[in-house]
Amino acid sequence: MSAVCAPRTRRLLRLVAPRLTAAMLRNYSLDVSAAPLLRTQGYVDGRWVSAASVFPVLDPATGQEIARVSDCGPAEAKQAVDAAYKAFESWKRSTAKERSVLLRKWFDLMTLHKEDLAKLITFECGKPMKESLGEITYSASFLEWFSEEARRVYGDIVPSPVRDRKIFLLKQPVGVASIITPWNFPSAMITRKVGAALAAGCTVVVKPAEDTPLSALALAELAEQAGIPAGVFNVVPCSREKTPAVGQVLCTDPLVGKISFTGSTATGKVLLKMAADTVKKVSMELGGHAPFIVFDSADVDRAVAGAMASKFRNSGQTCVCSNRFLVQSGIYERFVDKLGQAMDAELRLGHGSDPQTTQGPLINSRAADKVLQQVSDAVSRGATVLRGGKRLHGSFVEPTLLVDVSTDMLCTREETFGPLVPVIRFETEQEALAVANSANVGLAGYFFSQDVSQIWRVAEDLEVGMVGVNEGIVSSAEAPFGGVKESGLGREGSKYGIDEYLEVKYMCLGNLNP
Template sequence: MVMLQNGKTILRCIIQKKDFLCGIKRPLHHFRFPKDSTYINGKWISAKDGSIFPVSNPADGETLAFVPDCSTVDLDEAINGAHDAFKEWKNTTAKERSYILRKMFNLHMENVGDLAHIITAEVGKPLQESVSEINYGASFLEWFSEEVRRIYGDIVPSPFKNKQMFFIRQPVGVAGIITPWNFPNAMITRKVGAALAAGCTCIIKPAEDTPLSALAFADIADKAGVPPGVINVVTSSRKNTPSIGKKLCESHKVATISFTGSTEVGKMLLMNSASTVKKVSLELGGNAPFIVFNSANVKQAVSGLMASKFRNSGQTCVCTNRILVQDKIHDSFVSELSKAMKNQLIVGNGFDTGVTLGPLINQHAVEKVEGHVKNAIENGANLVIGGKRHSRGGTYFEPTLLTQVTKDMLPFCEETFGPVAAIMKFSTEEEAIEIANSSKSGLAGYFYSEEVAQIVRVAKAIEVGMVGVNEGIISTSEAAFGGIKESGIGREGSRYGIDEYVEMKYICLGGLN
């Protein structure tokens, strides 16, 4: 169904054909809001000019729904609503905010199946991966519902007998939240959970490919009792997205910008935010090294690589991108990895049973992956597995394994964002560290070793914000997620995630003689 008839909801059409999770039928009963609407200032409304744009399933190109193509006029309404709501929300108690965040967590957990179906429909990832994302996303709401009551300040010993010094942390104000398509639920909850805990109000600008998850999140917030204006969703097409982002950055009523996405866009947002000198937190592109030393447990390393490299078809910012394998175990590692890829990676529609590798998000993504593989092969890389578009057509790409890759080939120079494992052989620890640190990116890095001294040395030497040692999956709500160099500014999750949404205020109380 392309357009929905009056009286039906936006999201019911998503699972009209694919409506089974683990054999249990799950219609989307819990998400009922008007078609062609977004959520601004506590109301479901259309774009002022009536514009809409389609949301498509990358697995088959089918139109799932139409959502408002908001302009800066609609954004103004969201900004004003969030700015007015902040006057009340900032004065709520930590316990009150904790209660609402916990209700949002509970509603997430009650609707895991429905929310996962939405993700698989608009992103394409296998259904079980979508279930994992909802559980992961909900964990941030749970974490910040507890952390909100620990936003402490300090009483500082004064050097003067007649003065007392206090440091307190206060919410910055309205937060502009710009999220990517690859984790359309978890990247919202990770930011909004911290912002609401701090006492901020939010304007969420979801990626144009995946707005339905954001609208479902808004519906949950509404049901949880979040006051009008505290959470707003501004959906827009690719055409209107630049102007929306620019206005969020330049508005004096928006106090902070939090963005997850490409380094190129992050730099533009940072530059545009300079005019108002607002806080900016950025989680940008990665080019993660994955180093396997001679002492490593090869099977364990292969298992970690499979988890890190091929999650969401290789479309995550912390995906392994540059695989460095030491000379003595290189051949055995390639052999084991080749077997694992052939046996474990089943390409198909994310709703189909047994599928572990879904489509890429769009044709542009396919073209980029195709270009990286072609560049590597033309420059001397050895193709072991895959290397071309999948026979299913559309946006599917074959799981690909390349060896004899050099650091001047595109799969090593740039983030591929696809199901391509590119391997380079190295000889010494120093060589591996030099190659790993040669990138301008510094988000995540992984290495496998059984030597304790080497583990300590390499963990300290590798220039990234997050290191997985003998582990390929490092993300959790308790972890401080973020990078260095051109991979971003600030941290999300953990007790440090709230710091992006508060300001430190120094109070000097005098006259105490």
């Protein structure tokens, strides 16, 4: 890769990413004795349960083992479903205010223990501590939001077409919900789903990602402390090897009424097929391939700041992170130059527990290999590496800036999930929209412009579920999160998120003899 870079570029590489070695990371380890929320068993029916075997949880920065966690299988998954189904009979009859109070207590405990929760995320996921603390704040906000929304699940009285009938619409919980979550936001992806489910009166079984089960189990500990009744919130951690069998139970058991999944589009399609046999209600938050468009009218400094925030959060491992950068010709060179300078000045690789670190490792070697494959493919097709482009120790990858990028390259056709910025030059608004909308997914999209007419046109024409206009970060508990096309089904967060866990029952009261 170095043959592609000019000597000046190599000098800049050293500024962006000092050489990382195993020796530099050796001193970082999680002190288990100082981790009060570290739990290693499954949580079923209000009890901590051990499985017949365990699997290791590794620090992706060092490769060191953090803990060994119970490797739950189909039997434990079935026990959890049965427990959730039994608990549903009483939980659905609790008042909205009772559910609200318990969710608020859970929120308060998360806030109280935010440092401990963030530390678990940093060590099992690799995020810098500042980002992990941000995730806990974000994660807790869903419990707070849905603790309030629990009391706002309103039905309707509909005017009847005939005089002797009354029409009532009731909203009722769908039942047991299987919650299957990814590793990149191991706390927030749980609370965004579970907060809504519990507020609606559903009970849940959570299967966390095999890379990051500790955050889910810590949430279970706090749920128990908050007084969430036994069986309402269950967690079944498992290894990669047992995931298919556990997923089969959670997606096909007739006692499960709802599946909520965040992950890849390919896996989501498999789960949808499983859900079809028993016609379960589903929510799917799947892959993204977000365009980031910078028009000639944009404030370039703001666009660069937005790009840095959108692209490099969690080292580019977010489903809404910008993946394709389209910059109009009039400001192309200026944007690229300023973005490169920002990368030099602001990005530092290292272990997430080092307060100077802004970029942690990728989650594993496979993730790093994918980024390097995309860089290699782009260079072979004529792209130029201006920053980064190399793999360092373990799964660390240098933040990488590519120019002279075309739409036939892998990095513009596949989601990267890594710190790669491929910049495509475009001439017209129509050209940018055609490239942006060419993907079969549509989760998030971003663009920068100061032309009001253009803002309305582009915001309406982008085929995505969420649009950031002059903004690189759009997520909040108050706003609906979800996509179009193959990016999924349904919405999470906001007032709409709770509807995903409710059925509307129509009740006709007749023969009233007016």
